Amino acid sequence: MNKIVIVGANHAGTAAANTLMANYKDAKVTIFDANSNISFLGCGMALWIGEQIAGAEGLFYSDKEKLEAQGAVVHMEAPVENIDFDRKVVYATLKDGTKVEESYDKVILATGSTPIIPNIPGIDLENVQKVKLYQHADEVIRKLKTEEIENVVVVGAGYIGVELAEAFERKGKKVTLIDIADTCLPVYYDEPFTNLMRENLKNHGIHLAFGERVLEIRGDQKVREVVTDKGVHKADMVVLSIGFRPNTALGNGKLELFRNGAFVVDKHQETSMKDVYAIGDCATVFDNSIQDTNYIALASNAVRTAIVAAHNAGGGTLESAGVQGSNGICIYDLKMLSTGMTLAKANVCGFEAAATDYDDLQKPEFIEENNPKVKIRIVYDKKTRVILGAQMASTYDISMGIHLFSLAIQERVTIDKLALTDIFFLPHFNKPYNYITMAALGAK
Numbered sequence: 001m002n003k004i005v006i007v008g009a010n011h012a013g014t015a016a017a018n019t020l021m022a023n024y025k026d027a028k029v030t031i032f033d034a035n036s037n038i039s040f041l042g043c044g045m046a047l048w049i050g051e052q053i054a055g056a057e058g059l060f061y062s063d064k065e066k067l068e069a070q071g072a073v074v075h076m077e078a079p080v081e082n083i084d085f086d087r088k089v090v091y092a093t094l095k096d097g098t099k100v101e102e103s104y105d106k107v108i109l110a111t112g113s114t115p116i117i118p119n120i121p122g123i124d125l126e127n128v129q130k131v132k133l134y135q136h137a138d139e140v141i142r143k144l145k146t147e148e149i150e151n152v153v154v155v156g157a158g159y160i161g162v163e164l165a166e167a168f169e170r171k172g173k174k175v176t177l178i179d180i181a182d183t184c185l186p187v188y189y190d191e192p193f194t195n196l197m198r199e200n201l202k203n204h205g206i207h208l209a210f211g212e213r214v215l216e217i218r219g220d221q222k223v224r225e226v227v228t229d230k231g232v233h234k235a236d237m238v239v240l241s242i243g244f245r246p247n248t249a250l251g252n253g254k255l256e257l258f259r260n261g262a263f264v265v266d267k268h269q270e271t272s273m274k275d276v277y278a279i280g281d282c283a284t285v286f287d288n289s290i291q292d293t294n295y296i297a298l299a300s301n302a303v304r305t306a307i308v309a310a311h312n313a314g315g316g317t318l319e320s321a322g323v324q325g326s327n328g329i330c331i332y333d334l335k336m337l338s339t340g341m342t343l344a345k346a347n348v349c350g351f352e353a354a355a356t357d358y359d360d361l362q363k364p365e366f367i368e369e370n371n372p373k374v375k376i377r378i379v380y381d382k383k384t385r386v387i388l389g390a391q392m393a394s395t396y397d398i399s400m401g402i403h404l405f406s407l408a409i410q411e412r413v414t415i416d417k418l419a420l421t422d423i424f425f426l427p428h429f430n431k432p433y434n435y436i437t438m439a440a441l442g443a444k
């Protein structure tokens with residue numbers, strides 16, 4: 001028997017448990033999670049808040065019962081308080097207060113992340129909201145139902161902030177979106193693309209306050225305004241979305257940490273200590289675009305890293321292929337996708353990088369319906385010609401295209417090889433001179 005304890009059972013922990021129980025019959029899996037629910041798809045939070053879906057029911061895909069039906073022992077509302085890595089024992093408190101000690105052969109840490117909370121005055125005022133868990137979204141929705149929430153200020157115009165700004169606007173709120181950077185989504189896109197999203201948000205009446213540093217949140221008991229270095233914004237609710245911080249307190253000085261505090265793992269998802277694995281938002285990833293260790297908090301990475309860890313902890317051998325941080329967003333029908341590095345980031349990282357851009361229609365001009373504009377940028381290394389990143393935007397569903405670039409970065413394909421890659425043509429779908437080919441051919 002191989003005793004495996006999984007700490008944290010959201011996307012990463014659940015995927016690890018499923019993989020173990022499907023493939024390793026001798027694995028005795030015990031799971032602890034501090035929360036009362038698991039598998040909440042945060043990606044559906046904006047759709048739920050903006051009432052684009054009927055409710056939250058469909059945003060869960062697993063629970064204690066499903067995991068137990070496969071053979072796991074699952075403790076919910078049972079925070080793990082300490083791990084003795086030398087004795088290989090996990091210490092937790094169960095819901096009824098019972099203290100338990102669970103020994104293991106292998107432990108998988110899937111403790112995820114928590115939202116970063118800025119250290120500014122007024123942060124504890126009523127109606128200053130975090131947005132990570134199901135409970136957070138539920139609370140926001142309950143408060144939105146009251147008449148008193150008219151002005152919503154979203155701090156952080158990354159993926160969560162932009163998605164929630166749309167959701168609040170759909171609910172008829174006056175929305176201000178603040179970012180310390182001078183644009184939205186700066187982590188994922190270069191200026192030609194962030195400009196598209198900026199215009200999109202502005203055209204839907206969202207007030208943009210980019211390049212502003214939040215100094216203070218003011219109110220009586222409840223929040224009333226947000227003060228930045230450039231002005232004051234009225235606020236009945238403030239939503240904080242300035243990124244995630246990995247939850248790694250259980251490492252307790254024993255495990256090597258990355259610069260942001262994430263558990264450093266190798267390509268088997270093993271931490272600096274043997275038989276201790278870490279997956280999902282609490283761990284690092286190998287980023288193929290920079291060819292180095294990085295931190296990229298995504299549910300997609302959580303699932304993949306979990307599969308790798310589960311096979312290695314279960315007794316098999318599986319190496320991660322690394323990741324490119326591929327991602328996408330859809331705001332009022334504008335779809336944007338990116339993978340790897342932006343040009344700006346590549347240059348900051350010391351690459352001699354260049355970008356090749358192409359704007360076109362999705363299909364030949366003679367297709368008069370459902371034929372929107374598309375925009376693409378491919379970032380490559382001028383010296384090696386290796387593709388480093390790609391960005392795409394359209395109101396057309398071009399999302400499958402970004403996977404090609406994800407694989408290209410993973411496999412270190414050059415821009416010249418991509419230019420000659422066999423890309424099919426059918427007018428119902430695309431052009432004979434496909435924009436991917438055209439952008440690649442345009443590389444200097």
Ligand SMILES: Cc1cc2nc3c(=O)[nH]c(=O)nc-3n(C[C@H](O)[C@H](O)[C@H](O)COP(=O)(O)OP(=O)(O)OC[C@H]3O[C@@H](n4cnc5c(N)ncnc54)[C@H](O)[C@@H]3O)c2cc1C
Pocket residue numbers: 007008009010011012013032033034035037038041042043044045046078079080081110111112113114131132133160247250279280281282297298299300301302
């Ligand atoms: C609003 C929103 C939208 C998002 N949209 C997307 C998207 O579209 N695409 C995408 O790829 N990603 C998206 N993400 C990111 C994605 O949700 C995270 O990357 C993902 O949740 C990471 O999963 P995880 O299991 O590693 O960590 P978490 O989801 O953080 O789960 C960690 C689990 O560990 C438990 N835990 C922590 N400490 C302990 C302890 N000491 N003892 C016991 N249990 C513990 C917690 O209770 C929790 O259940 C979104 C996130 C949010 C908030």
Ligand SMILES: NC(=O)C1=CN([C@@H]2O[C@H](COP(=O)(O)OP(=O)(O)OC[C@H]3O[C@@H](n4cnc5c(N)ncnc54)[C@H](O)[C@@H]3O)[C@@H](O)[C@H]2O)C=CC1
Pocket residue numbers: 043118155156157158159160161163178179180181184185186187212213214241242243244296297298327328329
């Ligand atoms: N569609 C998707 O794939 C989604 C992915 N996610 C993931 O969840 C994680 C967390 O998302 P976010 O919180 O949106 O992080 P993020 O990293 O996407 O964006 C954070 C934003 O906050 C800004 N910021 C940082 N400090 C600030 C400050 N003090 N004041 C004002 N602005 C500040 C940054 O400039 C950045 O624009 C990310 O890894 C993200 O990729 C979240 C939602 C959707």
